[in-house]
Amino acid sequence: MSVLQQTPFPTPTSIVPNSEGLAKISFIGARAFLLEAPGAFDLPNQRRIWALSRALEGHEDVAEIVPGMTNLLMILKVTPDDPEAVIQQLQDEWRRAQGIDLAGRQIDVSVIYGGEHATDLPALCDLSGLSDREVVRIHHEGIYRVFALGSAPGFGYLHGLDPRIHMPRKTVPSLKMARGCVTIGGMQTGVAVLTGPNGWNSIGFAELQMFDPLAATPALMAPGDIVRFRPERIEL
Amino acid sequence: MIEIVETGPLNTVQDLGRPGYRNIGVTASGAMDSLAMEVGNILLGNPQGAAVIEVQTFPFRLRFVKGGAFAVTGADCGAKLDGVALPPWWAVQVETGQVLELFPPLRDARAYVSLTGGVDVAQVMGSRSTSLRGNFGGLSGRTLAVGDDIATGPAEPAVLPKGGFGVVPPTVALKDVFPVDEGGALLIRALPAGEHDLFGSDADRFWRQPWKISARSDRTGYRLSGDPIHPVEAVEMRSHGVVPGVIQVPPAGEPIVQMSDANTAGGYPKIAGVIEADLWRMGQARIGSTLRFLPATHAEARAIEKALAAYVEDIRNTARLVSKALAAMA
Numbered sequence: 001m002s003v004l005q006q007t008p009f010p011t012p013t014s015i016v017p018n019s020e021g022l023a024k025i026s027f028i029g030a031r032a033f034l035l036e037a038p039g040a041f042d043l044p045n046q047r048r049i050w051a052l053s054r055a056l057e058g059h060e061d062v063a064e065i066v067p068g069m070t071n072l073l074m075i076l077k078v079t080p081d082d083p084e085a086v087i088q089q090l091q092d093e094w095r096r097a098q099g100i101d102l103a104g105r106q107i108d109v110s111v112i113y114g115g116e117h118a119t120d121l122p123a124l125c126d127l128s129g130l131s132d133r134e135v136v137r138i139h140h141e142g143i144y145r146v147f148a149l150g151s152a153p154g155f156g157y158l159h160g161l162d163p164r165i166h167m168p169r170k171t172v173p174s175l176k177m178a179r180g181c182v183t184i185g186g187m188q189t190g191v192a193v194l195t196g197p198n199g200w201n202s203i204g205f206a207e208l209q210m211f212d213p214l215a216a217t218p219a220l221m222a223p224g225d226i227v228r229f230r231p232e233r234i235e236l
Numbered sequence: 237m238i239e240i241v242e243t244g245p246l247n248t249v250q251d252l253g254r255p256g257y258r259n260i261g262v263t264a265s266g267a268m269d270s271l272a273m274e275v276g277n278i279l280l281g282n283p284q285g286a287a288v289i290e291v292q293t294f295p296f297r298l299r300f301v302k303g304g305a306f307a308v309t310g311a312d313c314g315a316k317l318d319g320v321a322l323p324p325w326w327a328v329q330v331e332t333g334q335v336l337e338l339f340p341p342l343r344d345a346r347a348y349v350s351l352t353g354g355v356d357v358a359q360v361m362g363s364r365s366t367s368l369r370g371n372f373g374g375l376s377g378r379t380l381a382v383g384d385d386i387a388t389g390p391a392e393p394a395v396l397p398k399g400g401f402g403v404v405p406p407t408v409a410l411k412d413v414f415p416v417d418e419g420g421a422l423l424i425r426a427l428p429a430g431e432h433d434l435f436g437s438d439a440d441r442f443w444r445q446p447w448k449i450s451a452r453s454d455r456t457g458y459r460l461s462g463d464p465i466h467p468v469e470a471v472e473m474r475s476h477g478v479v480p481g482v483i484q485v486p487p488a489g490e491p492i493v494q495m496s497d498a499n500t501a502g503g504y505p506k507i508a509g510v511i512e513a514d515l516w517r518m519g520q521a522r523i524g525s526t527l528r529f530l531p532a533t534h535a536e537a538r539a540i541e542k543a544l545a546a547y548v549e550d551i552r553n554t555a556r557l558v559s560k561a562l563a564a565m566a
Contacts, residue, residue, distance in 0.1 A: 026430035029481045029509035030537035034430060041474055066258045066477030068501060073258075073477030079512075079541060083534045149260045150477060150501030153370045157475055157501075168472060169503065171487045185503075186472050193261070194369060211261075213360050213372040219260040 023094045025087045030079040031063075035090055036071040041187060045070045046147045046159065047099030050223060054100065055093050067148045067223060069157055069188065102224025104146065109182075109191065109227060111140065113204040115235035117181050119174065120201035124167050124184065132236045138162045139182075139203060139229060144189065146225040152194045154211030156221035161189045173199040180205050182229065204229075237301040238351065240384040241335065244293020246454070249355050249374035249386075250496075251287040254363035258477055258500040265365035265373065268292075268346055268455060268496050268519030271406055271544065272310035272325075276350030278552050279307045279327035279403070280394045281559065286354025287364035289380070291347045292455075294340040301385065303331045304352040305394035311344035311520060312405075328400030344407075344520040353391030369456070369497055395559040395566075403551050406516075406544075413543045414517055417528060421446050422521055424514050425532035425540065426483065431467060431505035435485070438465035442507055446526040447491065453523055455497040460527075464489025465507070473503040481510035481518075483529075493518065511537040513544055 021038035028034055035052070037045045046069070053067045056074055064075040080086050113136040114121060125132050144158040151157075166187045174197065177183075181192040183200035192198055193210045206229075210220045221227070250273070253266020267273040267290055277286045289298075294313060300306075307327035308315045315322045316337045322328060327350075330336075338347055357364050357374055366374025375384060407414065415423050432439055447460035466489050478484075482494045484504035493510060494502070495518065510518060511532055521527060 024430070027427045027509060028429055028479055028506065030427060030511045030532075030534050032477075032479045032509070034476055036430070036474075036476070064256055064258060066500065068476035069474035071474060071476040073479070075255075075479060079534055079538050081534075081538070148475075148501075150258065150475060151261055151499050153261045153263075153367075155261045185475075188475065196369070211370075213262075213367075213370065218257075218262070218361065 022091060025090055027083070028073070032073055032075045033086060033090060034071060034073050035094060041070055041159070043145060043159065044099055046145075047101060048094070048097045050102055051097040051100040052093055055097060066150065068150060069147050069159070102222075104222070104224035104226050106226045106228065107221060109206045109208055109229050110232040111182050111204045111206045111229045113140070113182075113231055113234045115205065117178055117205035118203050120167070121203045124165060124201060124203060127167055128164055130164065135165055135203065136231065136234055136236075138165050139189070140231045142229070144227040146221045146223050146227060148223055149219055149221060153213070154219040154221065155193045156190055156210075156225070156227070158189045158227055161187055163187070167201050169199040170201065173197045174202070177202060178205070180207055182206055237388060238386050239299045239301050240380050240382055240386070241299050242295055242297035243380045243382060244296065245379060246293050247289060247291045247296060247380045248366035248368065249287050249357055249380075250290045250365045251363055252285045253365050253496065254361050254373070257361055261500050262361065263367060263369060263497050263500055264480070265363070265367050266496050267348065269310050269348065269516040271516040271548070272346070272348045273350070274548060275325065275403060275551055276307040276309040276327070276348050277354070278548070278555050279401070280305055280350055280352050281555065282350060282352065282354050282391070286350065286389070287357065288351070288355060289349040291338055291349060292345060294338055296338040297335060298349070299335050300330050300332060303329070304388065305329045305396055306336065306352070307350045308336075308338065308347055309350070310347040311341035313338040313341045313347040315347075322400070323402050325405050326400050326402035327394070327396055329394070329396050343522070345522045346520060351388045352394045353389035356387040356389040367497070395562045397558065397562060401558060403554075406547060410543060410547055413540055414514070419446070419526070422517055422525070422527040423530050424510055424518060424527050425536060426481075426508040426510045426529045427532055427534070427537070429482065429506040429509045431471065432507050434467040434469070434471065434505060435465055435507055436468045439507065441465060442491070443529055443531060446528050448526050449521055449523050451523050455495055457495050457498060458493045458518070458521070460491045460493065462490065465491070467505050471505055473505060475501045475503045478502045478506070479509070481512060481515055482506050483508045483510065495519065511540065513537060513540040
């Protein structure tokens, strides 16, 4: 099991021109505002989310920022008097947000594809019309970017999954999926960090410590990191 | 210092939680009824964020290995100190060896035991709250067990009247602000969320019908049972950050309200979000009880927060006056 730290990617900055598209902004309760980028689930959009996140970090009214997958949740310190003004400000910040790139490192994850943990590999083959070997090849040949962390401590949502192996989340979650399962949820992929209920589809297993609450930097992955899956073994 | 003599399975150390780490997937945790916790700490002169014991399974018994003072707030659990009944929402001085017992409450779900100096366990990521899902915080990330010795932090001895003193519970003092309907259902205020309108006419039904809190409910979230609601069309959402109070609707159509141990991100369509000022009442809602959601605005949320803040401030002032008067008499 190896985590290779290679040369960091060149820090900035590919500039993405502003688009006029307004973001969708909605509420979760009275203090949290969710901004969803219009358009595709892609890196340019995520780069603008990263930029927006940077821009909002300094605001004194902001308690917490949670970047998601081409979206961002802003939690204010207090319930605002004028929510419309907050929406306006967010829209303005979004319009101003230039795409920034984050300096990421490369994380190599050794995976045992197939085997006892790959409970959903047969279903993915049925869905995609591909053989198990092809599914595995397509998955490990991908170059993935950590778009955001969330859901469970240290869990990285990875972008870059080949559309041929997209697979919707399950209607009924698996009750006890093991930590380490390499999973696909819709157009996203990731490695389960906790054993428990999980609605994503498992195709393999990786022995990787993704989170240490006592470490100075508790999460192994950070937005912007590049992740490669290296097949350690394929058990089909 | 206290020793746990008897406990049910799901009691934990909690404080105000560890917000600020959702961006790395870490749940805030924290007391389900943060109001009760706050009042308990005020009665003892503790700092606002002092850690307490959240008791949600009863009976619960602890022995004071050292004297000091404690408060029991939240659900009325018929607390007894060495067999003598204490009023609810009460703080009192205690001597070495005395035993505090809490019994199953008849209404409400969770009681809070605050101790002078607060529960002293190591802070993890800025908080003493137990993260059961992450297995860290509190007592090594786990629930309390019989035989656990729990240390308390350094503190000036609390100055309390002989026999102790207490406050009028918020459900009584603020009953106009936190109403229940004729049938006894909690009325919970919420703001429509991102996918509200996708539910078409089912959205109206979401607000109109009573929802029952199912047995599959815990600190992570409450699953509600009732006539299912469905979006007009299926949506595959991109995962986004969520906060406690978010009301998500999984494919089966029965909503889930995320609570203190909420996931930090989600992808189910969300129909509404409970206002924060009503979350403590949700935290006291029992499995099997019913609630109805009322659409609210930011202005209403602020008004309710204000009423709550005034209640807390009033207690803070009274506690200060009581301790001043006692000090003057001493």
